[in-house]
Amino acid sequence: MTLDLEMAEIAKVFFQESREGLDVMESGLLSLGATADTENINTIFRAAHSIKGGSATFGFAEVADFTHGVETLLDQMRNGVRPVTPEAIQTLLQACDCLREMVAATEAEKPLDKDRIAALNADITHILGERPKQAPTPGAPGGAADAGAAQPAAAGSAAADQPCGWRIAFEPVIDLLRVRNEPTRMFAELNSLGAFTARADVSRLPPLDELDPESCYLSWNIEIAGQIPRARLDEVFDWVDSGCRLDIVPIGSSAPPAAEPLASATAPLPANLAVSADARTPPAEAQRGPASGTPVQKTAGESGSIRVATEKVDNIINLVGELLITQSMLSGFADGIDPDDLDRLRQGLSQLARNTRELQESVMQIRMLPISFAFNRFPRIVHDLSRKLGKKVELKLSGEGTELDKTVLEKISDPLVHLVRNALDHGLETPDRRLAAGKHDSGTLELAAFHEGGNIIIEVRDDGAGLNKAKILQKARERALIAPDQDLSDEQIDNLIFMPGFSTAEQVSDVSGRGVGMDVVRRNINDLGGHVQISSKEGVGSTIRIRLPLTLAILDGQLVRVGKEVYVISLLAIVETIQVARERVNTLAGRTEVFRLRDEYLPVVKLCDQFGVEPDSRNATDGLLVVVEADGKRAGVLVDDLLAQQQVVIKSLESNFKSVSGIAGATILGDGTVALIIDVPDFIREAVKRSGGALTAHAA
C-alpha cells in the first residue's frame, strides 16, 4: 500500500534534516570550545534529539541507538552534570562524522561501518562513566528495539497467569477534566476489552451551590470480565494514574474492594461531565468565525527556499539562452526592413531585449548560492587541523552571503580547502614561534568573499610567516623554472609557487603535501575562468586572491574575426589589443614568432594557423594582436579584426560534439552562425610550450 511509499518519501526528508541537524551540531560544538553557554548546548542537544527520534520513527535502529549515547552525553552537559571538556567535544565531533556516514549509508542502503560505530560508542560510554559493555548494541534494549516498551514494566507477572477478569477502583484527581482526560472515553476503551460495568461513586459530590462544574467529584468501581492482560489496563489508565487512586485487582483475588460503593446509580456518563462538555463548546464555536483564513502550512523550507534539481534549472537556462539568440537574430534582421515599420519594430525589439535580459538574470539567480556553502566546512577543518599541528588559529569568515554559481561554487571548494590547509601548515607559525616574533600566540586566518566589477573575489589571508622569497628563488633556480640570471619583482617571486613542479615544503606532510601542488590549484581556478594570485610579506603574512566569474553559463566575450570565421575571447582574459609594428616581431629558433611588448616577449599565436582558416592577410603587421593572460603568462593572439563585445551563452562543445583542445565551448551568434570560444589558458600553455621555456619566466 502507499503507506510504505509515503513513509519512504518522508524518510528522505529525515535524511536531509539529519544532515542539516549534524551541521548544526558540528558548528555548535566548534563554538562550544570558546563559550559553554546553555543555549548553544541546548541547540546541539535538540538536533541530536531530533535525529534520534526521527531515526527510531523511520526504523533506523542503529542510528537511533548510536544517537542515544550522544544525546545522553549532551543532556548531561546541558544539565551541568557533565563538564564540557575538549576531549568530550572532540568525541562528539567524531560522533557527528560517524553519524553523517551512518545516515549516508542508511540512505544508500549500504552496510554500516560497525567497527567504527562500536569504537565511538565505547568512547562515549567511557565518558559517560559506564562500563563499555553497556554500550547499546543494535537489537539490544536501549533504543528503538523497545519501541513497544510504552507499557510500564508491571505488565510482566500478571501476564503469566491471566485472571478471568479485573476489578478496578478508580478515584481520579479532581482536575481530571481540566486536562481533558475523559472518563467516558476511558470506559469506552475498557468496554472494547471485555464485558464492562462501572458504578459511579458520588460520595465526593458537594452540594450544588458549591459544585465546580469543571471538577471531577466522581469515582468509579469497575468490573471487567475477560482474559485481559494487565498491561492493557495500565495503558488505559497510563495518563491518569499519577495523583489518583487506582487499584486494579484480578477477580477472584482476596484484595478488599477499594471504595465502598455508596451510590447505586450505574452512571457511565455523569451529569457534571455533560455540563463541562457543554460549557466548552459555545465559546469554541464563537471563535471559529473570524479565524478561518488563518495561514496553515509551513513546510520544510523555513527559509522560504525550494529544492529544485539542477538539471531542471539548466534546462530553463538553456531555453533562456535560445531566447537571447532569437532576440539578437531578430535585431539583425531588422536592419534590412522597410524604414516605415522600422521604428516600431526597433521599439518592440528593444523591449524584448530588456525583458529577455531580465528573465535571464533572474533565472541565473536560481543557480546562485551563497558562498557560505563552501565556507561552512572550514570551522571544522581549521579546528581539526590546528589541533593536529599544535597551532592556535582564529578563523574569521566574511562575506558568506556573497552568491555565485553553483557549479563554480562546487569547483572552487577543493582548491579553497587546499589553500586553507597550506596557510595553516606553512603560513601560520606555532604559538611559541609567534610569541618569539612578537605576535599574539593565536594566528588569524581570514576567508573573505566579495564582489568586484562583475567578478567574485575570494581572499585567503593569514598573519603568519609569509613566503620566504630567498628560498623560493633558490628553489626555482634549482629546478630551472626560471633563468639563473633572471630578475624578478617580489610579486613575481611569490607567484612562482604556482608553477608546476614547485613545492617549498621541506618534507611532505600529510596535511598539505598530498602531491597536489599549488599549480593544480591554479589550474582548477583557471579552468573556471578565474585567476589566482598571492602577495606576501615576510613575517607579516600572506594573502591569496582568487578572482572568479559569477557564472560559467555566460561569458562576457570579445568577438574577433579571422577571415570569414568569428571567434570569441573572454573579455576577462584580454589585457589589451594593439596594432602590430613590424620591428617588434621577431622570429625565434625556426618559425616561432614572438612579439616584443614593452620589455616583455610574447609568443604569438596565429589563429589562422591554429584553426586552418584563410585570413585576410598572412602578414602579421596587417592584423591586430590581442594580448591575453592566464596562469600568470601572456601571449598574443593574432586576428584580422575586432568585432562587437557581447555576452554570449556558452554551449558545451563536449556534449554536442567532442572536446577540442584550445576550444572552451561554442556559442550561437545573432545571425545563427556558430562561433567557437577560445580556451585562453589552454592556448597560452600551447603557445608557451612551442616557444620553448625561455619565455615562461615572464610571470605577470
Place this chain on the structure above:
Amino acid sequence: MVKRILAVDDSASMRQMVLFTLQGAGYEVLQACDGVEALDMARTSTVDLVLTDVHMPRMDGITLVRELRTLPNYKFVPMLILTTESSQEKKMDGKSAGATGWIVKPFNPPQLLATVARVI
C-alpha cells in the same frame, strides 16, 4: 465535522509523518515548528487536539501546553506531548502543565492514530 489537529514539531520529517498519517485518516492538520508559532496559531484558530513535541527551539512543548491552557478556547482541548520512553520526568512535567497524555516516541502511523482516537 472534520476534526482539526494542531501538530507542533521542529523536525520537518516528523511533521510530515504526522501530517500524512492524520490527513490520511481524515483529520485536518495545522502545523507549527515551535511553541511560539503554535501559540500564535492557537490565538487565531481553534482545534480539537494539540500534538506537540517536547524539545523545540524558542518555546518547548511543556511551556506551550501551559500557555495554551491559559487560553479560554484551549481550556478543555486535549493535548498530547510526543516524548521518548526514557523521560518519565517529562511525562509528569507535561501532565502538571496540563497535558492530557503523551505518545511515546518512536511511534508508527497506526500507533499515532490509535492514540489520537483515544482523545477525540
